[in-house]
Amino acid sequence: MLKEKLQKFFKIDRRWIFLLLAVVLFAPIIKPIGLPNKTISRDVQHAFDYIDKLPAGSFVLFSLDYDPATRPELHPQAVAMVRHAFKKNLRVGVVTYIAGSTGLIGQIFATVPAEYKKVNGSDYVIFPYMANAVAVMTQMASDFYGIYDKDQDGRDARTLPVMQGIKNYKNIAMIVSITGTSMLDYWVAYVGDKFSVPVVGGVTAISQPGYGPYLQTGQLKGLIGGMKGAAEYESLIKEPGKGTSGIDSLNLAHLLVLALILTSNIILLIIKYL
């Protein structure tokens, strides 16, 4: 009798589970719980330290390659790292190899530079979308302007104050690749290793474990993983943003997954040995 009742749990309409998840996700967004982010992971700390130690005026190339699908995890990372770069008075260049990123990059640079009184062309520059990332990366090694002769607004890149003294990777202090694709692997393999340019990454939580080998060998100087990584970086630069505010929902959703797996397996055990 009990066995049959328990078996009914496995036949539960999945829409109830969908509803439960929706409540768990929305409730903290409407009324934040404010759970503290207790630890800063080693790789996020390394990423922060690396940027923090760069001298003012250094040129950092941001490769922002994510589209709206991975926006909740990666956009807060990009915003936090751009903020950090501006705070440290670094020069910022932005490239992308994902067409869907262009609008998201526009959203970042429509608001963030103004907070730090940074000017397009003098303090930062956005380059247009390019297809075929590997060919572009290889080309930039010899002559940056062989590929990017104009910025997104059609201005001659060579004459922009922000690009003064930049000819190829030798003049670039660091590359930051924030991506939901395999673009970070390309930056490590085709640029970081070959031309000795330090590379820092930002990836989705699901792909984070795959970059362990690069971190151990020092091919990656630091790595931000998922929304938690973004929240950690925001706490390091003392600028709470979307990463910090999304942590409550992330907390409860993760624990819901664990609770569901445990519940189903406990029921299974009871059915088996009853």
Added chain:
Amino acid sequence: MKLIKKQIPLAIVFFFGVLTLASYYVPHKVSVDFMEMMNKWENIVSAFAFFLGLISLFYSHYHKISRKADGWGYSLFVYIGFFAMVVPAILCHGKLMGAAGQTALGWSFSFMYNPLSATMFAVLAFYIVSTAYRSFRIKSLQAFVLFMAAFLLILGKVPLGQIIWDSVLGWTGAGVDQVIEWIMGVPAVAGKRGIMIGIAIGAIVTSFKIIFGIERQYMGKD
């Protein structure tokens, strides 16, 4: 015919394959210039590949609609989606629209592509949670090990999980972040490194097979 369809393409692949490979290891101006030229060619060919892909996409969906195949209605949205993005982009000439302060393409991106793309991905979360409940069965030792690793990673990835760990297992002196760092730094890296080495060797072997004309599937059936 065999010369044009087979031998000349194979010779081109061999010639440029060997030269490009050699250029990687030769830091001389000639090889750098050669790589620069090849990169520009690659970009031009990629642009044409985009165009070819678009034609192919339209052609296959046109056939689906004309034959009224299953789900042909969805094919209509391929055209609607494409023109909804492209037509405003061409018509607006980069000019900002009145109160919105955006170009027409920017508006389409922010209010059409952005929410649609995000929704598609977000829906996955609901299916993952449902599957976690209905399908994750610990029926063997391997499944148990997998579950324990996943359990610890999920627990350690969120602050609430860290609080739970500290209150239940805090007496052990080991933090959940240390346990995660070990899982990520030792067994996960070992597995990933093996996969990466395997993929790299496979890619090298396949490249050599293409350069030396052993692998010819890219040339088609004729």
